[in-house]
Amino acid sequence: MTSHSRDTPQFYLTAPSACPYLPGQEERKVFTHLVGRRARDLNEILTQGGFRRSQTIAYRPACESCRACISVRVVVADFAPSASQRRILQRNADLVGAPEPNRPVSEQYALFRRYLDARHGDGGMVDMTVLDYAMMIEDSHVDTHLVAYRRRGPDTAINGRGVGPTVALCLTDVLSDGLSMVYSFYDPTEAHRSLGTLMILDHIRRARDLGLPYLYLGYWVEGSRKMDYKAKFTPQERLMGPGWQRVE
Secondary structure (H helix, E strand, O other), X not given: OOOOXXXXXXXXXXXXXXXXXXXXXXXXXXXXXXXXXXXXXXXXXHHHOOOXXXXXXXXXXXXXXXXXXXXXXXXXXHOOOOHHHHHHHHHOOOEEEEEEOOOOOHHHHHHHHHXXXXXXXXXXXXXXXXXXXXXXXXXXXXXXXXXXXXXXXXXXXXXXXXXXXXXXXXXXXXXXOEEEEEEEEEOHHHHHHOHHHHHHHHHHHHHHHOOOOEEEEEEEEOOOHHHHHHHXXXXXXXXXXXXXXXXO
């Protein structure tokens, strides 16, 4: 019987299942576990190769008849917000995002549940319990943290933190060449703020401030309304057959 070190990645292939993005298509994924002392380095290599992280799993599509899922990353140094994106920044000038340790609390889960019920009631995460949520947030062997968005308070200019309830939250991995937005959610009653776009714009700024060249957004799927928004952040690079290719 052959044994393998926890530091040696083993890759597995899922069975076919219905595609959540394109009707009539089936999806399969190749995945591996991010555990052990090499998890951080492996997460870097795999993210740069088009994988995404979910808890201690790194995965990417491996569909037999479809290549619609394309990894995208924003070129931070050359990004300039559009007129509509500048309006979103102005609309949310009363909010501030601040990094927090990746520790789950009940307020976060309540916000997460409201978001899922309002926006993704038929999605694969709708049955997640508080324990599942806690594992998503804190079960990690890589460099990750939360960015919590709250309203500005009297001391925000001094400590950089907001006050009151969390309006939006993003779980973010820190890589040597960029930030990777693993999962984000927000208060559905604040839909007029376009908080999803705000978090991306704020993370582009954070990556720039850290001197990191990219913001990884996961998969863009042409023809999927759920993924259309990712094409609005340009210039970006898309992972094609020959490698990362710039799109203006």
